[in-house]
Every structure is written in C-alpha cells, then in structure tokens.
Amino acid sequence: MFDITLATWQILVIKVLVILTVVPVGALVGGYAEHKVMAHLQHRLGPMYPGGWHGWATTLADGIKFLLKEDIIPAAADRKVFSFAPAAIMVPIIMIYLVIPIDRNLVIEDLDVGLFYLLAIGSLSTIGLLMAGWSSANKYALIGALRSAAQLIAYELPIVLAAAVVAMLAGSLSLIDIVEAQNFPFALWPPGIGFVAFLLFTVGAVAEMTRVPFDMPVAESEIITGPFTEYSGMRYIFSHMFAEMGHMVAFGGIAATLFLGGYKPIIPLRILEYIPGVFWFFGKTMFMIFLFLWIRPTFPRVREDQLQKFAWKFLIPVGLVLILATGAWVLYV
C-alpha cells in the first residue's frame, strides 16, 4: 500500500509503542468491564459517576488517584526488592502480548516457539509475587506470597498440559500455525478432548491470575491483599490492578487463540469470512474475559488446601490422561 520501508529499529519502536499502548488501555477497559459487568451480575449498577455516562472513566480516575498517592515503603522492608517486585510482576505480563495474533498479519512478533514462549514467560510472574511478599517485612504479606507461589506453581501444570494438547493437535508451537490449524475451534473438535482441554486451560488461567474463586493469596477479607499489603499508590496499581487486568486480557487472548479459533470465524462458513479477523479475535477475547468476570461473583472462595487438592489430585491427572488421548487421536485419526 504505502511505499514505506522501515528500518528494523523503527519497526521495533513501533511494536514497543503498540504494546505499551495496548496493554494499559486493555487493562483500563478490562478494569471498567470488571466493575460494571460484575455489578450487573450482582443486580446492581457499578460506578455511574466518573466520566458522566455510566462511569466510563472509572479506571482512569482510579489511575490518577493512585498516581497522587503517597509512596510508602515500610522501614524494615528490603527497599530494592520492594521497589522492583511490581516490575517483576508486570513485565512478563506485557511480554505475553508479543505473540498473540490479532489477524493473520497482525502480530507483534510471530515466534516459531510462540506457545512455549507464552508458557515460559507467563510463569515468571510467580517470582515477582514472592519478591513482593518477602520484601514487605510483613508476616501476612509473606503468607500471602507463599500461598500464591504454591497456587501458581500448582496451576501452571494444567495450563501447560492443555497447551500441550493444542500443540499436538496443531502440530506446531507457532501461534499463527495453531490458529490456522483450527477450522473448527479446538474447543469443539476433537469432540470431548478439545472441550476438556479448554476447561482445563480456563480453570488454570483463573487460578494463575489469582482470581476468585482461587484468590486465596489475596483473600481480601483475610490478609488484605496478600503479597501487596504494604504497597500503595502506583506500585500497588502496577502489581495488583494492572497485573490482574492485564493478565485477564492476555489470558483471554491466549484462550481465544488456542481454543476458540483466534482470528478465524467460529465456524468455517464462507459467509462468516467476510467479517475481518480482528473482530473475530476481539469477540472471542471478550467472550473469554466475560467468562472470567462471570465466574467472579458467582462462586465462593476456595480454601487453600481445597485449591491444592483440586489441582494436584484432579486437574493434573486429567491433563495427563488428556495428553494420552490426544496422542491417540493424532496418531490414529
């Protein structure tokens, strides 16, 4: 179209800017969606005032408010680690956005090992949580950090196993290849296997994000915010709000890509292909986000031991069986 050739570094800059724009905006919108959707699910209205029309500027106002807050670091805290922990949590989440394809040609960087990269980077946030909890010099923050570390490790496995199923079915780790391999979304085909894998992935994702019902680490009513108890102002937003919302959108995108067909129409009908892939992708992502939001006000919190039991004694064995089944499917079907 345009006859522009950009130098590599220019392209890089553009890509970085795109990510740095998309992620916070996504987190803002995700945060607003969480307020409003959760509220309506609970038969109430949610924020109505900020911004005038149904409170659309709620998260924006939140962000400004937190910027204006005092930055408190406990005296006994390990300052360097304390300051660095939010970054350790936030950066991996931003990096997830790197490989998610919005359309066939719209991906920041299509890595050949996209899926593997995703899973690896995704698990980096765990160390950030541990850092935050430990450096807070607060018993309860530490308890929260340990709980969250245990939880994230435990639920990493169902995610990995489900992703392995997808990789096996698609025959590649590149996310674009995975999407291309889905005429029917993997959640629907192979029958049974795909759906169970999808469920496994969703549950694992919810736990990874320490969202309800798996929000023991941040059990609000018990240990305030777990590892982030001592955080205030922008640090808090980065490590808690941004992380959670960004994570939610990211995982929504990943689930959409892996299991719902990414930027392809949900059913391979000719007529549906006239709708641009971007819409399909965002539609599916939003559906996933809605699913995450829907689960939140519906279920009570799972106890830590129930949480662990569920992961180790149920989800992982199911995942392993699933891999067996997928292997059989791929070989013989």
Next chain:
Amino acid sequence: MALDQRRLEKARKPGFGLGLLKGMGVTLKHLFKHNTVIQYPDEKQDLSPRTRGVIALKEENCTVCMLCARECPDWCIYIDSHKEQLPPKRQGGRPRKRNVLDRFAIDYALCMYCGICVEVCPYDALFWSREFEYAEYDIRELTHEKERLSDWMESVLPPPPLEIGAEYPGSPTRAPETPPAGAAARGTAASTPAADDAGGTEEQPGAPVAPLGGGGRTPDAGAAKPPMPDVGPVPGEQAAATPGRDGATGREETSAGEEAPRGQAPGGDGTTEAPAGAPPGATATPPDATATPPDATATRPGDDDPPPESTGEARADVKPPDATATPPDAAATPPDATATPPGDDDPPPESTGEARADVAPTMTSPEGGGPAPEEIASLRETPGPNVEVPHETPQPTALTPTEDPDEVYAQVLKEQQAKGSSPQVAEARAKVARVKAERGIARGPAPSPGEEEGG
C-alpha cells in the same frame, strides 16, 4: 418425609459441576434483568408512610410531662419548663398552674430512632416524619431545638384513615335519624316529651339517658359524645327526666327514676333492673339511671338509642325503638315496665353492667360512623359542666334472682350479636349472664358508694 429426603439427596448429589453451572445461570439471569437500583441523590425512594425519619414536635400539645425525656434510652431529649400561675376559674378558687415549655430539644446525634418517645407521649405531641436528609457538617447542629422540631411538623403525614366501622373518638355510635322519627312515631307520648326534654335539642343521648340518671346519665349519653353531650343531657335530663318519668307512668320505677330518688337507684333497680341495665354507665347517678330506665325506655322511641358508647353508657334504653315491639326478653322483665314503653326490647342490655352501648347491638341501624350531625350540634349547644369526663361510671345492672336465666341468656346473646361480637364471645357472655342470673349475682359493677344503696 420420604419425598423431602429424596429431594435432599438429589440436591446433594454431585451432578458433576451442575451446581456450578446453575450458579452461573443465576448470575447471568441478573445480568439481563432490569436493574432496580435507586441512584440516591438523583432518584429518591418512595418511602412508606410509617417510615421513621425525624421526630417532629407539636408544641401546643406538649404539657411538659417529661415522659419522653424520661423514657428515651439515650437521654437525648432536653426539656426545660417553668410553671406559670393563672387566675382562678371561679371567684375564691385557687390559682391555676400551667406548665410552660421553655426548651425542647432532641439531639439527633444521639437519637437512635427507636420511637419510644413518640409512643409514650400521652398527648400526641411527637410525630414521626419521613425526612432523613438533615446531615450537618457540625455535630452541634444536630441538636434540633423547639423551632426546628416544630418546622418538621410540616412534613408529618396525616394519620391513616380509620377502618370501616370504627368509632371516631368522641362520637357516639348511634343511629342518627331513627331516633327523632322513631321517637315521634312510636314513642309514647310521654316518652317523646321526655325524650325531647331530655336532651333539649339533643335527642337520643339525652333521652335514653335522661330517664336513667337524669343528671347522672348524661355522662353516659355524653360518653357517646365528648364532654359536651354529657353536659347537655344533664340539664336537659334533669328537666326531662321528670317529665319523662311522669310519662312513664306505667313504670313503677319511673318515679324512682327521677334523679331525686337517687338513692333508690339500686333499690329501684330491683324493679328497674331492666332499666338499670339500661343505663349502663350513668356516671352521674347510677341509681337515677336505673330509675330512669323505664322512662328512658319510654322516651326511648323518641330518641335514637344513644350510640352504644361502649364506654359505658348504660344505655339500656338504647334498644332500638322498633326492636321487638313486645318486650321479648323476659330479661326485660324488670323492664316489664319497659315493655310498656314503646316496645323496647331488652332494656338492659348491659347485663354485664358496663355501660356498654347496648344500644348499638339492639339497634337495628346502629351507626358506627359517628353521631348524626344534628346530634352533635345539639349536644354542643347545651351548656354543660366544666368538667365532663367522657367516661361513665359503670352502672350496676343487677339482676334480681328472679330473673329467668334462660331469658337472660337469650337476651344477652341477642344483644351481643346485634353488637357484632363474634359468635363465641356472644355465647360466652350469654352463658355468664345466665349463670349469674341463676346465682342471683348482680350483673354489673357494684354501685359506687353513696350513689345507690344496695344494689
């Protein structure tokens, strides 16, 4: 039981994840429901009339009895008053005192809106209002003084309407027009005049009452109506009583009825027990009342039976004028005399002795609404004693042992039913009356000492 257990089991069965999905269904349903949130400052809720908001003070009703301040669990009402002296009412009387309210403040920072002060106020000076938006920036401004509390009265809602058939305070329940017409129609000539005289202008209450206690009765009649009636009938009665008495020549009691023969009230009651019954609670002179009953009955037709001021009018005479022409109830035996009268039936409905507005029951057209306008008007015109207490001392309506228990039973039953008591209550009361008749127990409270003798 088995069904419940089965249902319980089914509910507990782990339909794998089905419970979770059902939960999600519930939340989803709410997502699409129309939201019922009332967004407060822009939208206000329609509060029920009994909402407890701020408490308003009607100064003119307050007599500074301090009950509210005492009963407030929080001690948040501050009252100050002083006594003033007023000149005596009559010459030579002692100077009257009046309590004047200086300060009445409610500290809403302390008030817990329990409403005990509103409940406890005997003079209806405190009212609930629905206002609740009076938050202040300074806590000291949360103490509302007298003026502010009076201002809140504007937001107090009018009281809810009474139920259908309820008696309005101070209104005798009696058939409005019947009496005059009826009186004329059936009334014994004697009665009529008596009746007329009785209340002067006022009819019934006076009429029936007149015979009763002459003066005393008035209160009963008056009982129906607020003080006024009492007043009215009294003088009227006195005047009327006599004539009425005369009129009821048929009665032996008639003469006794006169207020003059007060003493005879109880005595006369023997004969006049019917009448005695009639004047249920002639406050003034039970004996008179008893005496008068015959007269009363005589006059009865003329006046509509005094509204069954249950409070005690011993209005036996209340009997509906056209009620059984023949004195059906033997119970009315003493009122045999009454029988003579224009067929009033059961004269002393008050077997129970209370000045209950027997009239009402026996009344064919008892009105529950309130006194007829003309009654009230007439009542008001008559001057009365300064102090009319709308209560009637219960009229003794002793039954002579000769009273036929069954007749008593029937009579009381009829009265009760006409009055509208439930069947069980009517039966019970009738039975009690019968037993009392059997044992020769006087039905009704003992006559007040000095008012009647014996009885």
